[in-house]
Amino acid sequence: MPELSPLAPDSFPLLPPVEGVELATAATGLRYKKRDDALLMRFAPGTTVAGVLTRSQTAGAPVLWCREALAGGRVQAILVNSGNANAFTGRAGIASVERCVSSTANVLDCSNREVFVASTGVIGEPLPDNKLTDSLPELLDSLSQDRWEAAARAIMTTDTFPKGATRTTDIDGKTVTLNGIAKGSGMIAPDMATMLAFVATDADLSADVLQQLLTRANNRSFNSITVDGDTSTSDTLLLAATGKAGNTPIRSITDPRLRRFSRALEELLIDLAQQVVKDGEGASKFITVEVTGATSARSARRMGLAIANSPLVKTAIAGEDANWGRIVMAVGKSGERADRDRLAISIGGVEIAQDGQRVEDYDETPIAEHMKGQDILIQVDAGVGRGRARVWTCDLTHGYIDINADYRS
Amino acid sequence: MPELSPLAPDSFPLLPPVEGVELATAATGLRYKKRDDALLMRFAPGTTVAGVLTRSQTAGAPVLWCREALAGGRVQAILVNSGNANAFTGRAGIASVERCVSSTANVLDCSNREVFVASTGVIGEPLPDNKLTDSLPELLDSLSQDRWEAAARAIMTTDTFPKGATRTTDIDGKTVTLNGIAKGSGMIAPDMATMLAFVATDADLSADVLQQLLTRANNRSFNSITVDGDTSTSDTLLLAATGKAGNTPIRSITDPRLRRFSRALEELLIDLAQQVVKDGEGASKFITVEVTGATSARSARRMGLAIANSPLVKTAIAGEDANWGRIVMAVGKSGERADRDRLAISIGGVEIAQDGQRVEDYDETPIAEHMKGQDILIQVDAGVGRGRARVWTCDLTHGYIDINADYRS
Numbered sequence: 001m002p003e004l005s006p007l008a009p010d011s012f013p014l015l016p017p018v019e020g021v022e023l024a025t026a027a028t029g030l031r032y033k034k035r036d037d038a039l040l041m042r043f044a045p046g047t048t049v050a051g052v053l054t055r056s057q058t059a060g061a062p063v064l065w066c067r068e069a070l071a072g073g074r075v076q077a078i079l080v081n082s083g084n085a086n087a088f089t090g091r092a093g094i095a096s097v098e099r100c101v102s103s104t105a106n107v108l109d110c111s112n113r114e115v116f117v118a119s120t121g122v123i124g125e126p127l128p129d130n131k132l133t134d135s136l137p138e139l140l141d142s143l144s145q146d147r148w149e150a151a152a153r154a155i156m157t158t159d160t161f162p163k164g165a166t167r168t169t170d171i172d173g174k175t176v177t178l179n180g181i182a183k184g185s186g187m188i189a190p191d192m193a194t195m196l197a198f199v200a201t202d203a204d205l206s207a208d209v210l211q212q213l214l215t216r217a218n219n220r221s222f223n224s225i226t227v228d229g230d231t232s233t234s235d236t237l238l239l240a241a242t243g244k245a246g247n248t249p250i251r252s253i254t255d256p257r258l259r260r261f262s263r264a265l266e267e268l269l270i271d272l273a274q275q276v277v278k279d280g281e282g283a284s285k286f287i288t289v290e291v292t293g294a295t296s297a298r299s300a301r302r303m304g305l306a307i308a309n310s311p312l313v314k315t316a317i318a319g320e321d322a323n324w325g326r327i328v329m330a331v332g333k334s335g336e337r338a339d340r341d342r343l344a345i346s347i348g349g350v351e352i353a354q355d356g357q358r359v360e361d362y363d364e365t366p367i368a369e370h371m372k373g374q375d376i377l378i379q380v381d382a383g384v385g386r387g388r389a390r391v392w393t394c395d396l397t398h399g400y401i402d403i404n405a406d407y408r409s
Numbered sequence: 410m411p412e413l414s415p416l417a418p419d420s421f422p423l424l425p426p427v428e429g430v431e432l433a434t435a436a437t438g439l440r441y442k443k444r445d446d447a448l449l450m451r452f453a454p455g456t457t458v459a460g461v462l463t464r465s466q467t468a469g470a471p472v473l474w475c476r477e478a479l480a481g482g483r484v485q486a487i488l489v490n491s492g493n494a495n496a497f498t499g500r501a502g503i504a505s506v507e508r509c510v511s512s513t514a515n516v517l518d519c520s521n522r523e524v525f526v527a528s529t530g531v532i533g534e535p536l537p538d539n540k541l542t543d544s545l546p547e548l549l550d551s552l553s554q555d556r557w558e559a560a561a562r563a564i565m566t567t568d569t570f571p572k573g574a575t576r577t578t579d580i581d582g583k584t585v586t587l588n589g590i591a592k593g594s595g596m597i598a599p600d601m602a603t604m605l606a607f608v609a610t611d612a613d614l615s616a617d618v619l620q621q622l623l624t625r626a627n628n629r630s631f632n633s634i635t636v637d638g639d640t641s642t643s644d645t646l647l648l649a650a651t652g653k654a655g656n657t658p659i660r661s662i663t664d665p666r667l668r669r670f671s672r673a674l675e676e677l678l679i680d681l682a683q684q685v686v687k688d689g690e691g692a693s694k695f696i697t698v699e700v701t702g703a704t705s706a707r708s709a710r711r712m713g714l715a716i717a718n719s720p721l722v723k724t725a726i727a728g729e730d731a732n733w734g735r736i737v738m739a740v741g742k743s744g745e746r747a748d749r750d751r752l753a754i755s756i757g758g759v760e761i762a763q764d765g766q767r768v769e770d771y772d773e774t775p776i777a778e779h780m781k782g783q784d785i786l787i788q789v790d791a792g793v794g795r796g797r798a799r800v801w802t803c804d805l806t807h808g809y810i811d812i813n814a815d816y817r818s
């Protein structure tokens with residue numbers, strides 16, 4: 001069992017109730033012993049939903065179902081299990097999803113398309129879905145508004161701490177709450193990497209507006225983090241809005257009342273995404289990469305991810321080595337436009353290179369000091385435009401190899 | 410100092426002379442002490458040349474020069490140094506290259522455009538090019554046809570063994586020899602990853618034909634290997650043809666006499682490329698990934714590289730764990746077209762999955778045995794077409810982290 005990440009927060013935050021959302025967890029025994037491994041989230045009728053799903057070409061059966069159900073824009077239940085990803089399970093996997101969905105729809109008396117499912121854990125093994133559906137009565141009986149931390153724990157696989165976040169804002173003078181939980185990106189053999197996140201709010205927003213907000217905020221949060229560049233078959237992010245806050249419904253993305261909600265959502269997702277990185281396998285340092293001066297925000301993000309995904313950059317940081325040459329290399333290999341003769345690089349706020357070469361009188365002392373800390377800041381200016389982005393990652397340590405290679409020894 | 414790779418060949422192969430090619434090495438002291446760090450290759454007048462250079466946006470000054478000189482299609486000298494990559498050195502770096510090139514052209518009495526340069530080593534530090542040019546008289550004096558192994562040793566940085574290969578074939582009944590040396594991909598802090606390879610033949614081929622042959626063979630060799638997915642600022646592959654074998658000159662790529670030469674070149678480059686992988690940092694296993702059933706050869710290669718670059722696949726192999734779920738994941742994240750429900754996966758020739766799910770009565774015993782060996786074979790059929798490719802890589806071990814993170818400790 002991996003030890004608690006040194007980057008873990010002190011405690012799980014207090015998540016207040018979100019009107020119209022109830023949660024329940026149960027121990028189904030489908031893989032783990034003596035721990036909750038199932039989560040049921042129940043939403044008031046009329047709740048709207050949006051989602052972002054893995055782009056993997058080998059997506060698991062639950063992802064395929066969510067993709068279909070999202071077209072309906074409504075949710076009354078999300079059923080999640082940990083321990084088995086129900087991925088690469090062929091037709092049997094699809095049948096499992098169908099049984100889970102229809103059983104849940106039955107007990108909640110809603111349509112199949114209002115039931116979403118997500119699974120995380122071992123892949124290629126049939127999901128013993130009867131254990132999940134058998135637990136539905138128990139789950140139904142224990143639904144409560146105050147089970148957020150238990151929910152965050154039930155969806156963990158190799159995570160070393162549960163991940164949650166909350167924000168409040170207001171719309172039309174009504175207080176609006178956003179709560180979210182996430183799991184990832186512990187990827188221990190033989191389990192798979194998977195990032196799951198479920199966010200709920202009591203704001204009244206159309207599914208269409210919700211989807212546009214989520215896509216944008218996701219780009220700046222979960223799409224801006226990386227642990228090792230590997231992508232799961234099961235990544236799922238769902239956002240539900242119950243409408244119980246009592247604001248006048250918002251049905252257009254250009255509605256100015258969205259501004260603060262949008263910012264709160266982005267902050268919440270960044271908070272969750274950073275927690276995922278801080279639980280990266282073997283992580284000993286949290287790394288922020290800020291790219292400016294790119295041709296576009298998209299290009300800046302790609303350049304940032306190239307740096308954040310580079311094993312050479314990540315191992316250097318693990319070794320507390322301010323190896324900026326590797327940052328130059330990563331910028332170069334990203335394929336994004338940068339001006340070699342205007343490139344500037346700083347670490348810990350101290351400029352190392354400008355105009356495409358090392359600064360005169362370069363003194364590594366303050367940077368070496370920064371490298372010893374737990375929070376590392378890398379800043380790169382590409383020197384060609386005004387695009388900017390931030391991405392987050394962790395270092396690559398012996399711990400990663402221990403967890404991923406030495407599982408059987 | 411890293412130990413000799415466990416995948417190293419028993420000895421350096423015997424490279425016969427290539428008519429029209431002479432080599433010399435010297436210890437300039439520009440960074441290393443007491444070892445040769447400079448290589449001069451001299452070619453008979455009229456020698457044609459082709460090259461493949463890094464696509465990095467932050468390519469070093471020597472790469473920029475080679476790109477320009479390749480347009481001329483002729484070579485009389487290649488001057489190489491190890492210990493300093495002359496990359497990210499701004500205008501000073503370009504001036505260094507100019508001095509090296511014109512000094513070499515002077516002593517050899519050829520045009521600047523017939524002089525190629527390559528540098529590998531630390532980046533961001535000015536190249537003390539005077540040490541290199543001061544060594545030119547010594548290099549010139551010691552030119553010999555029999556210095557191939559010394560040449561391979563002089564261009565090493567963190568390589569644990571020198572890399573060379575030779576092939577013979579014939580054209581028009583004339584024996585044709587191909588010799589090649591390479592270095593890479595040891596990437597130790599604060600040095601950079603760099604792959605250099607220099608190949609010479611006595612065949613008589615136009616520069617245009619040579620370039621087309623090289624591009625194709627490079628795709629199936631150096632472009633089909635990966636250690637950690639990082640790309641150097643300095644990668645350089647040059648192929649020179651002296652024409653001394655006496656065949657009737659070949660000036661068209663469709664000339665049927667090229668068939669065997671082309672095969673020999675491809676074999677030679679694959680041999681060198683595999684040696685580079687076998688010297689991958691921390692490598693304990695050599696991995697061949699064969700992809701079939703893709704939409705095209707290009708798509709198959711990308712899928713293969715996604716598998717070969719996946720830290721999760723590579724750590725699993727280091728741990729001798731037949732974690733085929735991670736192969737599914739890597740296929741999915743490649744973004745290349747594959748049929749999830751027709752995907753087949755074998756390890757060590759034993760089928761694990763077919764038609765998108767695990768085979769019935771899957772028995773891991775023979776595969777577990779295969780995983781204990783030093784040569785690992787992964788085969789994937791994407792189930793959508795007839796494109797195929799092979800790529801090679803090594804596993805990801807604690808040794809990689811030791812070399813790249815623990816340099817200062």
